[in-house]
Amino acid sequence: MQSPTAFFGFTPGSDRKIIHWDRLSAYYRTLAAESDRIKLVEIGKTTLGKPFLELIISSPDNLSNLDFYRRISMLTADPRGLDERTVEKLCEDGRAVCVQSMSLHADEIGGAQMAPLLAYELASSNAPEILSILKNVIFIMIPSFNPDGLEMVADWYDQTLGTRYEGSPYPKLWHPYGGHSNNRDAIAENLVESRYVNQILLREWMPQAYQDHHHQGSYNARMFIVPYKDPVRPNCSPLVWRELAFYGASMARQLEEDGVRGVVSSEIYPCRGHFGFHYMTNAHNIAGMLTESASARLATPLYVHPEQLPDTLESTNCPNPWRGGEWKLSDIVRQQYIAAISLLSAMAKNRKSVLRCMTKKAFGQTRAGADNLIHAYLIPPEQPDPSAAEKLVHILERQGIELYAATEPVQTAHGLYPAGTVIVPLAQPKYAVILTLLAENAYPQNRFTIQPDGSVTAYDVMSDNIAAYMGVEVVEAGRKVGGKVTKFSGFPHAAGAKYIISGVENESYKRVNAQLKAGRSIYRAPNGDFYAGTHPEDAYEIVLRQIGVYQTRVWGNTDEGYTRLLLEQYGFPYRTVEPGDLLTALDRSKKDALDVLILPSNTISALRGTNTDPELLPEEYRQWLGEAEEDALRTFVREGGVLLALDKSVLYAISLFGLNIRDRAKDKTAAQYNTHGSMLRVRCAETPLTMGMPAHAAVFHWNAPVLEINEHIRPENYRTDVRFERERVLESGLLVGEELLAGRPCVITVKEGKGEIVLYACAPQFRAQTDGTYKLLFNALYRERETKRTV
Secondary structure (H helix, E strand, C coil): CCCHHHHHCCCCCCCCCCCCHHHHHHHHHHHHHHCCCEEEEEEEECCCCCEEEEEEECCHHHHCCHHHHHHHHHHHHCCCCCCHHHHHHHHHHCCEEEEEEECCCCCCCHHHHHHHHHHHHHHHCCCHHHHHHHHHEEEEEECCCCHHHHHHHHHHHHHHCCCCCCCCCCCCCCCCCCHHHHHHHCCCCCCHHHHHHHHHHHHHHCCCEEEEEEEECCCCCCEECCCCECCCCCCCCHHHHHHHHHHHHHHHHHHHHCCCCCEECCCCCECCCCCCHHHHHHHCCCEEEEEEEECCECCECEEECHHHCCCCCCCCCCCCCCCCEEECHHHHHHHHHHHHHHHHHHHHHCHHHHHHHHHHHHHHHHHHHHHCCCCEEEECCCCCCHHHHHHHHHHHHHCCCCCEEECCCEEECCEEECCCCEEEECCCCCHHHHHHHHCCCECCCCCCCECCCCCECCCCCCCCCHHHHCCCCCEEECCCCECCEEECCCCCCCCCCCCEECCCCCHHHHHHHHHHHCCCCEEECCCCCEECCCCCCCCEEEEECCEEEECCCCCCCHHHHHHHHHHHHCCCCEEEECHHHHHHHCCCCCCCCCCEEEECCCCHHHHHCCCCCHHHCCHHHCCCCCHHHHHHHHHHHHCCCEEEEEHHHHHHHHHHHCCCEEECCCCCCCCCCECCCEEEEEEECCCHHHCCCCCEEEEEECCCCCEEECCCCCHHHEEEEEEECCCCCEEEECCECHHHHCCCEEEEEEEECCEEEEEECCCCCHHHCCHHHHHHHHHHHEEECCCCCCC
């Protein structure tokens, strides 16, 4: 059996060498062909068409009975209806199932480079520990979560190797859309790679443990392992947190025994982080773990001086701090390998207990749901956007949540809801997932989150209420829900006139754009509805604007990536425009000039390049918005173009055009103003931008500027399309500084010459997840067809 060193010609993790995905995947195919301990599955193709692989590693006997063990794993995750004897038999017969994934963030290369060493050891070694793992554990390895990004980073490293830029960060997004936020896609599953991994985790196996291998900054502890620090994510099974402590102790002991210094736990990363894969799994009763290794300069060694490290005292969380020195990719590979093997070994030694614990978590969460004062959440078919409600239900289905549909009107304490209402009972093992995704929640303000200066800290967003993101109305039902129900099988659809396309549904924009692409005429009425044929007298014909999405030349912007993805999902054609393309793209004397330019969220310093030392980048990447580009932007708008400034980019647009709008949050501290990824309530005026929106809605908000119009000479040029509610602004998450926001503009359209500037002091398309506010963006991408007058 060929070792990785023999196959690649060097040991993975060697200085100045990154193995590309084509070579890695070729090795895994070779290894699977030579070993009866590995089953290789190509689940599908990545975003850019590369093979996405799953390696199932276990004993030959286990591999020949995978369907049997998969069924046991799924039953231990949901043992409702089974008697004690059957449960005991499942735990006796089953195998522990562990999933580990590598290098989801593609520039965090250690996991993908470590994976062939781990696979080879498990495929070839007859050491007692390895044989025990193979006998008792079914190990599912995702050797690269992001093969496309791995290729991008490896190509970049090879290109800069031996130059002054060797080891510098990859300057673009290391996923075609998601970049560093691809792990934040675990619920929405916008990315195909997310769908593949959730298929393994939630729909095929429901493993008892999942570990995701990452990197962190270079000047911190050498490695983080679980348990996480407080605060915990509410409503999860307490057993999950105990399991993390158990697995973490097993890894920590082995790392210490093997001489790895600087390993920390119960610090840095909180239990309540973003609802990504390694955090989401804990709510599913899967022990979800994260390793974070200090980064080198990709595959180039880095020397770290002692004074560059935090003043770390010896503690129970980090009893053996690292004191500085040379740090290499091989160090990262070695410690991730130890952590991976240690987790597998702990599960092998405690196989029956691991399975039994899974059943206890499921029973316990079901009891917690039964004891909750809320019996269920209802999703009525009558919604501001029925298509968004359907999409939400499909998200819940993909999470493995049990759903029912009312076959007759449902009576609750809040009223009567029609047949077709979807019922989400809390008394099921996915109890914590349901509450996270559907319940209004307030981010905790306690000793774990409040800092000495009074500010509240959070890791990523403060609300994961996907129903609020999507603008779907969800109703709490008390302990009894009257009426007949059946397993959910889909929303009923009423037949309607084919030539009328509802303006309140996001899905309508797909249909409209497909019709426009086919060359058909589409008309729009003042109420927002579209017409593909006969239309009211006050309807006007629409055409798609020529759309451009601005992309910075350097330091990829995930907001830009997800904006592109959203436009593609809904059939909006667009062009990517970088600084070097801008002058031509904005020249409205040209036939193919843009009509609208979308400026994804970014800071003024990033857009103008004042936050980057140009000497850190090859010359071809030293492009920003300079004087010529800014003059072109002003001319573009004043001659009839439209600039859409999203979220933090509104400050750039205000500065560029000298608008009489100030940021009320300027110079406010985090203790005075903080939303950090929350849902805030707004009121929508009746304007062309808000067509199809409900009068009252919620927007995603992450410390966006707080706008105040101070124009006195031409106030009629400033139109407020969306305004924050005057009270009870918080929908879900955290709001510090409500008095700054209450009643203030959230979205403003400014007339500038013949064109317009739309300022979105929110994120209407955040991570392609905030369906409830997509229309605020989509409506700006059409214009009325110009008609030629005859004399």
